[in-house]
Amino acid sequence: MPLIVTGTIGIDTVETPHGTANAVLGGSCTYFAAAASFFTPVRIVAAVGGDFDDSHRQTFSRFPNVCVEGLELRRASKTFAWGGRYSQDMNVRETLYTHLGVVGEKPPAPPEVYRDSRFVFLANTHPAVQRDLLTHFPEHKLAVADTMDLWIDTAKPELLSLMRDIDGLVLNDQEATQLTGKRNAITAGKHILDHGPAFAIIKKGEHGCILVHREGIAALPGYPTERVIDPTGAGDSFAGGMMGHIAAKHPPGSKVSDVSHMGAIQEALAYGTVIASFTIEDFSLNRLATLTKDEVDGRLREFARVVRVA
Numbered sequence: 001m002p003l004i005v006t007g008t009i010g011i012d013t014v015e016t017p018h019g020t021a022n023a024v025l026g027g028s029c030t031y032f033a034a035a036a037s038f039f040t041p042v043r044i045v046a047a048v049g050g051d052f053d054d055s056h057r058q059t060f061s062r063f064p065n066v067c068v069e070g071l072e073l074r075r076a077s078k079t080f081a082w083g084g085r086y087s088q089d090m091n092v093r094e095t096l097y098t099h100l101g102v103v104g105e106k107p108p109a110p111p112e113v114y115r116d117s118r119f120v121f122l123a124n125t126h127p128a129v130q131r132d133l134l135t136h137f138p139e140h141k142l143a144v145a146d147t148m149d150l151w152i153d154t155a156k157p158e159l160l161s162l163m164r165d166i167d168g169l170v171l172n173d174q175e176a177t178q179l180t181g182k183r184n185a186i187t188a189g190k191h192i193l194d195h196g197p198a199f200a201i202i203k204k205g206e207h208g209c210i211l212v213h214r215e216g217i218a219a220l221p222g223y224p225t226e227r228v229i230d231p232t233g234a235g236d237s238f239a240g241g242m243m244g245h246i247a248a249k250h251p252p253g254s255k256v257s258d259v260s261h262m263g264a265i266q267e268a269l270a271y272g273t274v275i276a277s278f279t280i281e282d283f284s285l286n287r288l289a290t291l292t293k294d295e296v297d298g299r300l301r302e303f304a305r306v307v308r309v310a
């Protein structure tokens with residue numbers, strides 16, 4: 001069933017212990033769409049400014065399953081830009097700057113041909129932009145949002161209001177604590193469910209994730225890897241793999257209850273985990289751009305062996 005995403009398309013400058021990538025393609029929408037495209041066609045709704053150049057645009061052409069019809073060019077504006085620096089252990093990231101550019105303007109509108117989208121992912125961006133996309137798809141089967149520290153700090157009322165209308169929320173453990181005031185991931189997850197969603201996925205970086213669902217609790221480790229070059233986009237790729245798998249698995253006509261039940265979400269976590277483990281192997285979208293579906297399937301089999309418990 002068609003999957004649609006809004007979020008940022010970013011021009012990133014990233015420093016890690018392995019080097020620096022200057023003005024490369026990034027953004028929550030970008031990583032999400034590239035990751036999801038290994039499983040299903042995905043439609044993006046986002047704006048970029050006059051500084052979005054051909055090299056950035058060409059990267060999208062490496063992902064034929066990503067439809068860019070909803071990519072709006074605003075020549076007089078600036079593309080969202082983000083700078084980040086990772087410490088030696090790469091679990092700690094410092095944001096050096098966030099320039100909102102087009103994200104601070106009116107939300108981009110989905111093209112008419114996207115009308116039949118039924119899976120909606122609201123990748124990291126201002127909650128008002130997330131809400132705007134959701135209002136275009138009142139007949140969605142599954143709506144899931146991501147959020148992060150900046151939006152919890154600056155737009156909490158809008159975020160809490162959005163939470164009443166989504167099925168799931170994805171965020172990392174620090175953000176879950178920031179949002180709820182609860183240190184324990186399960187307690188924080190339950191608190192999130194009290195605000196509307198049927199499930200919360202709390203990411204714990206290399207240590208995996210915890211699913212807190214109305215039907216129960218599940219956990220999955222990260223894919224154990226030594227090759228970590230640039231963790232940027234891991235969270236967005238995780239969400240892309242997860243949503244891409246769910247959308248691919250449910251044909252038009254699937255019941256809402258089938259799409260969002262605990263088993264469906266729990267199964268999808270593995271797909272997200274595996275795609276994220278590829279994203280971090282290189283800067284920007286470089287690893288995903290050369291990745292094949294066979295490699296994805298191979299690592300999924302390997303991951304299944306790794307997490308075997310009985």
Ligand code: AMP
Pocket residue numbers: 008009010011012025026027028081082098124125126148150151231232233234235236237
């Ligand atoms: P992740 O590593 O999954 O948290 O995603 C990092 C990506 O999100 C980078 O490519 C940034 O361009 C983008 N990004 C950083 N901060 C924000 C923000 N506040 N809202 C939306 N996207 C962001």
